[in-house]
Amino acid sequence: MQEIKSINIMEKFSLFEKQWTPHIIGELNGQYVKLCKLKDDFVWHSHDNEDELFMVFKGTLLMDFRDGKTVEVKEGEILIVPKGVEHRPHTNGEIVFNLLFEPKATLHTGNIENEKTVKELEWI
Known part of the structure; x- marks a missing residue:
């Protein structure tokens, strides 16, 4: 047993x-x-098959949506982005400590791939 x-x-x-x-x-x-440190802008992306949960432990996460809305997620708050919804996480210049909870098959940048895409995740 583990x-x-x-x-x-x-x-x-x-x-x-x-x-x-x-x-x-x-x-x-x-x-x-998963844990991730976030600062400045990420890329627009969506996940076709998975919802994504963001929980902020430190700082304020800003989540942009294509309808022009931005949702602010403060320390101790969560945001759930439904599958298929295009979003772009970013910060106001501070480093944000974020916890992600998502299916193992979830791709880092969803339906796109660019220089920020991480393919091999590390356990810590």
Whole structure:
């Protein structure tokens, strides 16, 4: 049986610096729990088959949608982006500590690929 132990999320955030690069900290029911540090702008993308949950631990995440709406996600808040909805996460220049909860098959930049796309995720 796998060892069951608690995970200190802030300690895990201290183990990496690279931005917009998710790191896996857990797995359950075919889902990954990922941590990511975010700063400035990401790319417009969507996920055809998966909803995506963003939970902010530090800072404020801004999520743009194609209808012109921007949703602000503050520390301790979550945002769920439904599958198929095009979105662009960004920050106001600060580093945001974000937890993602999504199916293991979810592609980092969804339906597009560019220089920010991460194909191989690392466990920490």
